[in-house]
Amino acid sequence: MPTLSLSIDELLTTTRAVRQRLDLARPVEFEVIQECLSLAVQAPTPAGMQNWHFVVVTEPAQRSALAALYRRSAQAPGGQDDILNQLVATAAGEGEAAALSRKIAPARYLTEHLHEIPVHLVPCLEGRIENMSAVEQAAYWGGIWPATWSFMLAARSRGLGTVVTTLHLAFEREAADVLGIPYEQVMQVGLIPVAYTMGTSFKPAARKPLTSVLHWDRW
Ligand SMILES: Cc1cc2nc3c(=O)[nH]c(=O)nc-3n(C[C@H](O)[C@H](O)[C@H](O)COP(=O)(O)O)c2cc1C
Numbered sequence: 569m570p571t572l573s574l575s576i577d578e579l580l581t582t583t584r585a586v587r588q589r590l591d592l593a594r595p596v597e598f599e600v601i602q603e604c605l606s607l608a609v610q611a612p613t614p615a616g617m618q619n620w621h622f623v624v625v626t627e628p629a630q631r632s633a634l635a636a637l638y639r640r641s642a643q644a645p646g647g648q649d650d651i652l653n654q655l656v657a658t659a660a661g662e663g664e665a666a667a668l669s670r671k672i673a674p675a676r677y678l679t680e681h682l683h684e685i686p687v688h689l690v691p692c693l694e695g696r697i698e699n700m701s702a703v704e705q706a707a708y709w710g711g712i713w714p715a716t717w718s719f720m721l722a723a724r725s726r727g728l729g730t731v732v733t734t735l736h737l738a739f740e741r742e743a744a745d746v747l748g749i750p751y752e753q754v755m756q757v758g759l760i761p762v763a764y765t766m767g768t769s770f771k772p773a774a775r776k777p778l779t780s781v782l783h784w785d786r787w
Contacts, residue, residue, distance in 0.1 A: 569600045571725045572768055581772040583721055586729030587674040590763035592684040596728065598626075601687060601762070604722035611715035614707040619695065620715055621754065623747050625688040633746040634690075634736055634759060635683035641738035642679045648735060652676065678731065678761070687762040689730075690747065691716045696755045712757050720760065729765035734758050 574582070601624055613619070625631055642648040652672045659665035682688075691712050697705055720730040736743055736759050744751040 569597070569603055569726050572727060574725055579721055579725055582770040583724040583730075584770045584773060585674070585731040586765055586770070587678040587681075587731055587761075589766045590681075590685055590729050590761065591766050592681065592686070592763060594686075594764045596626075596686045596762060596764065600723075600726055600728065601689075604719050604726065604728075607722040608715045608719035611718045613715070614711050617711070619693055620712045621692045621694070622719075623690040623692060623749065623756075625690060625747065626686065628683075630746060631685070631688055632683040634688055634743055637739040637743050637746075638682050638733070638736040638759070639679055641735040644738065647738075648675060648679070678733070682761060685761040685763050689716075689719065689760040689762055690743075690749075690756050691758055691760070692749060692754050692756050694754055696752070709757070716758070716760065723762060724770075727764055727768050728762055730760050730762050732758055732760060 605622055605624075608622075609618070625634065652675060655672065656665050656668045659668050693708060693712050695708065697708055700708060716732070720732075723730050734757075737756060740756050741751050743749075743756060744754075749756065
C-alpha cells in the first residue's frame with residue numbers, strides 16, 4: 569500500500585485523534601489493515617510475552633452494536649456527555665462557551681457517527697486485570713499500547729485516521745458477547761475507529777510546555 573511521504577518526526581507529531589475528518593464513505597481495504605497490524609506486532613511486549621490480540625470489526629451489524637454500547641456509556645449519568653455539558657456550563661461567557669463547544673464537538677461527533685466508521689479495531693489482552701497487583705497491572709497494560717500505537721502510526725502513514733477510545737468498556741461484557749470474545753479469559757482495552765482521512769495534512773497538537781512535565785534526576 570502506498571505511504572505518505574512523512575518524516576518520522578512528522579509522523580510522530582501529526583498522528584492526531586481524528587474524528588470529524590474520517591471519510592465515512594470510503595471503504596478501507598482488508599490488506600491495508602493487515603499491513604498496519606503486521607508492523608504493529610513488532611512492538612515490544614513484557615518478557616517477550618505476546619499476549620495481545622486484535623479484533624478487526626467491519627460487519628455493519630457488529631459496528632452498530634458496538635456503537636450503541638459506546639453511546640450508552642457516553643450518555644449514562646456522569647458519563648462523557650454530562651462531563652462535556654458541565655464543561656460548557658462553567659464557561660465564563662458566551663465566547664468561551666462557544667469555544668468550548670467547538671472543542672468538544674469532535675467527541676460528540678464520534679458518539680453520533682461511530683457505527684458509520686468502516687473499521688473498528690478492538691485490541692485485547694489474554695487474562696483479566698481484576699485480581700492483579702499494581703506491578704502486574706503495569707506490565708499488563710504496557711503490553712498492548714505500544715503495539716496499538718504502532719498500528720495507529722502505520723495507519724496514519726497510509727492516509728488512515730484513528731483515535732483511541734475506551735468508552736465502550738463500560739459495557740465490555742456486552743461487547744464481548746457481540747464479538748464472541750471469551751470475557752473471563754480475554755480483556756478488551758479499547759476501540760480504535762479507523763477510516764481514510766479527508767485530506768492528509770494534520771498539525772502538531774497544543775500540549776503543555778515540556779518544562780512543566782519534565783523532571784531531571786528528581787521530581
Ligand atoms: C487512554 C485514552 C482513552 C481515550 N478515550 C476516548 C474515548 O473514549 N472517546 C474519545 O472520543 N476520545 C478518547 N480518547 C482520545 C482523547 O480524547 C484524545 O487523545 C484527545 O482528544 C487529544 O487528541 P490529540 O492527541 O489529537 O491532541 C482517549 C485517549 C486515550 C489516550
